Amino acid sequence: MTEDDATMILPTVSGGAANGPAAADDTAVFARVDTGPAESGRALIELDGVGMTYPGPPPVEALKPVELRIEDGEYVAIVGPSGSGKSTLLNLLGLLDAPTAGTYWLDGHDTSKMKEAHRTQLRADKIGFIFQAFHLMAHRTATENVAMSLVYQGVPKRKRRQIAREKLELVGLSHRLDALPTTLSGGERQRVAIARALAAGPSLLLCDEPTGNLDSRTADSIMATLDELHAEGLTILIITHDHEVAERAQRAVTIRDGQLREGNHLHDDGHHTVPTDRASAGTLVMPKAP
Numbered sequence: 001m002t003e004d005d006a007t008m009i010l011p012t013v014s015g016g017a018a019n020g021p022a023a024a025d026d027t028a029v030f031a032r033v034d035t036g037p038a039e040s041g042r043a044l045i046e047l048d049g050v051g052m053t054y055p056g057p058p059p060v061e062a063l064k065p066v067e068l069r070i071e072d073g074e075y076v077a078i079v080g081p082s083g084s085g086k087s088t089l090l091n092l093l094g095l096l097d098a099p100t101a102g103t104y105w106l107d108g109h110d111t112s113k114m115k116e117a118h119r120t121q122l123r124a125d126k127i128g129f130i131f132q133a134f135h136l137m138a139h140r141t142a143t144e145n146v147a148m149s150l151v152y153q154g155v156p157k158r159k160r161r162q163i164a165r166e167k168l169e170l171v172g173l174s175h176r177l178d179a180l181p182t183t184l185s186g187g188e189r190q191r192v193a194i195a196r197a198l199a200a201g202p203s204l205l206l207c208d209e210p211t212g213n214l215d216s217r218t219a220d221s222i223m224a225t226l227d228e229l230h231a232e233g234l235t236i237l238i239i240t241h242d243h244e245v246a247e248r249a250q251r252a253v254t255i256r257d258g259q260l261r262e263g264n265h266l267h268d269d270g271h272h273t274v275p276t277d278r279a280s281a282g283t284l285v286m287p288k289a290p
């Protein structure tokens with residue numbers, strides 16, 4: 001198991017604006033001092049005027065400057081049609097890319113002041129990723145796939161394997177510890193991916209269409225697992241265009257043409273709108289004028 005292997009766990013983001021104007025001084029990581037009015041919870045994610053313009057040519061403003069607050073322990077779905085900016089937002093929230101405008105606070109850290117190495121470490125410490133296509137390493141066992149995610153944390157090999165086994169047991173795969181991904185069903189592969197995402201004890205689970213490759217019954221059981229993780233206190237953010245997946249979340253936010261709006265407005269005929277009074281204490285403010 002090498003660090004090169006570990007870097008393969010995350011897909012690379014091409015054509016983005018990483019290391020753009022947001023990257024600055026690696027030493028400047030400020031803990032945010034909350035001097036505002038008392039909030040009902042602690043913000044895990046705060047976007048302050050965060051925007052993303054791909055340089056092009058021609059330049060594409062994929063995310064207009066937005067404000068978004070997600071509190072620790074929330075379960076939020078971001079819904080939007082194709083091309084609305086979901087992947088752009090996911091890449092920013094997951095620290096896979098840096099915004100070209102605004103400030104992103106993750107768990108009190110101003111990520112826009114960080115250099116890439118620091119962002120990578122913060123990402124490994126705080127965020128677990130689940131992708132539609134699982135992104136498992138084909139020639140590694142389930143245990144190895146999970147254990148590799150801990151290489152960045154400097155966890156000794158023996159401990160990595162122990163944690164991997166524990167997480168695989170947690171998602172119901174104690175009988176498949178040494179299985180290769182090709183011998184697992186789609187649902188089992190996604191469970192390995194969930195175990196991997198949980199290995200480092202993240203604060204945030206970022207899920208990109210987690211059931212997109214699964215039949216409806218398997219999808220339901222994966223969503224039930226996410227429900228349980230949320231009940232145990234994990235903050236979960238799902239990016240999806242699937243209405244049923246979005247409805248399982250506590251709160252929905254719609255993205256359209258790079259702009260955010262509270263509630264599920266994926267089908268704007270009014271029949272599928274999730275009332276915002278289902279939302280928890282998190283707040284979202286309409287984007288500022290550019």
Ligand SMILES: Nc1ncnc2c1ncn2[C@@H]1O[C@H](COP(=O)(O)OP(=O)(O)OP(=O)(O)O)[C@@H](O)[C@H]1O
Nearest residue numbers: 014015016054060062081082083084085086087088
């Ligand atoms: N690297 C890039 N360079 C230039 N434009 C880009 C780049 N990546 C995305 N875009 C554009 O930004 C907009 C938002 O794209 P994004 O991939 O975030 O949408 P999406 O909602 O994830 O779409 P889908 O659901 O189809 O994956 C689109 O107009 C897209 O063409």
